[in-house]
Amino acid sequence: MTKSQLIDAIVAAHSFPRKAVETAVNTVFDSMVEALQKEERIEIRGFGNFTVRKYKAYTGRNPKTGDSVDVPEKSMPFFKVGKDLRERINNGVDPDA
């Protein structure tokens, strides 16, 4: 499913006008990018949480040539799935229960 298919699916299932759904979907993802840029944690109950993890600089190696490469420190988004969604993906059962 792509973003435009997500919009199609929402419009098909509800009586919302397409234009409003497009604005909402775009605003939701834009706002989440902005929050992560501010290193703000995002918590969507039942769906999951997004956090920003910081990684220190390290010296790596180019696996092809063996040359050493300096990798600068970086921030990466990290997603942890919520309980409700994890159960849905596993046929309604929590695999750790």
Place this chain on the structure above:
Amino acid sequence: MTKADLVESVYARLEGFSKKETADIVESIFETMKDTLGQRDKIKISGFGNFVVRYKKPRRGRNPKTGEAIEISERFVLTFKPSQVLKNALNV
């Protein structure tokens, strides 16, 4: 940031919708995504990232606390792969 904050952002950009209607639209976004992922289909949001459901075979593991050997059952896990655009946005 919570869903309520997202509702506020969307409400500020939509004209002619009540707070309640806006909340319903935002709710439908996450519900539709959950339905799709629940069917183990992937979702690709350009500029944000991809959500992919992966199958994990059963394997032997250990309880890290007790050292006891345990069988980890097969399962499906959801992974999020951030887009290059999002990764760049976090490293400016």
